[in-house]
Amino acid sequence: MLIAGTLFLTACGHKQRPRIANVPPPPPSSTSPRGTSTTAEAPPIIVPKHAKPIYVETGLASWYGPPYHNRKGANGQVYDMNAATAAHRTIPLNSIARVTNIASGRSVLVRITDRGPFIEGRILDLSLAAAKEIDVWRPGVARVKVEVLESPAPIEEGGRWCVQIGAFTDTDQATKLKEKLARRYHTAKVQQFAGPTGEWLRIRVAEDDKRRAEQLASETRTSEGAVFLVRLD
Numbered sequence: 269m270l271i272a273g274t275l276f277l278t279a280c281g282h283k284q285r286p287r288i289a290n291v292p293p294p295p296p297s298s299t300s301p302r303g304t305s306t307t308a309e310a311p312p313i314i315v316p317k318h319a320k321p322i323y324v325e326t327g328l329a330s331w332y333g334p335p336y337h338n339r340k341g342a343n344g345q346v347y348d349m350n351a352a353t354a355a356h357r358t359i360p361l362n363s364i365a366r367v368t369n370i371a372s373g374r375s376v377l378v379r380i381t382d383r384g385p386f387i388e389g390r391i392l393d394l395s396l397a398a399a400k401e402i403d404v405w406r407p408g409v410a411r412v413k414v415e416v417l418e419s420p421a422p423i424e425e426g427g428r429w430c431v432q433i434g435a436f437t438d439t440d441q442a443t444k445l446k447e448k449l450a451r452r453y454h455t456a457k458v459q460q461f462a463g464p465t466g467e468w469l470r471i472r473v474a475e476d477d478k479r480r481a482e483q484l485a486s487e488t489r490t491s492e493g494a495v496f497l498v499r500l501d
Contacts, residue, residue, distance in 0.1 A: 313352060313377045315364055321415035323359070323423045327391035329367065329412040331399035332384070341382035342500075349396040352376055355384035356392055356414070358499045360427065363419040367392065369402040370411045376401040377417075386434065386465075388494050421501065428476035428500040431485045434493045435466030441492055442467035466493075476500065 333349040341347045343361040368375040376398045385393040399405040436442035449458045459470045473480035485497045
């Protein structure tokens with residue numbers, strides 16, 4: 269059953285896991301074919317030696333690899349599990365962050381290239397290479413500190429926001445929820461798409477406003493799947 273606020277919405281536009289991690293990474297942000305990319309390869313990560321963090325967050329990190337490898341990520345570049353990248357739901361895409369395993373003290377610089385992890389209780393999905401660098405690969409999950417050192421956009425304000433719901437193991441249930449959302453919000457375009465972890469829904473609020481998206485996320489409940497606030501840019 270869905271319980272949602274009476275927000276005005278507008279039309280919207282958005283892997284078998286390795287056993288060792290046992291955490292579903294983010295679904296593909298595009299239906300583009302494998303191995304295709306709309307942008308050049310990511311430049312090397314270089315930051316000033318004494319760069320100070322502009323945003324800090326602490327929580328659980330997991331990692332993702334096959335079968336997401338060679339699929340296009342949220343920033344338009346092909347995901348390479350052997351490069352130092354990460355997925356985060358709200359940090360601006362192409363930000364540079366230092367991720368430190370709190371238990372081991374080991375750190376790695378990563379570029380935020382994708383959205384995720386879409387599982388409650390996790391804040392970051394590392395690439396395979398980054399996970400190996402800071403001892404997250406074998407345990408699959410570890411507590412980390414994320415320090416953003418550079419960002420192409422403000423972190424606490426602005427941005428384009430939406431609400432993502434899933435993953436649904438039952439396709440019919442996802443379709444029924446999509447239809448219910450479409451009936452409730454006549455001006456909304458609710459997308460449904462399939463990923464290796466199940467079916468997903470995505471809805472966008474008017475003008476991609478963060479406050480409205482936060483309110484919708486807080487007032488939305490489903491009997492299957494989870495509700496996530498996601499930044500699109």
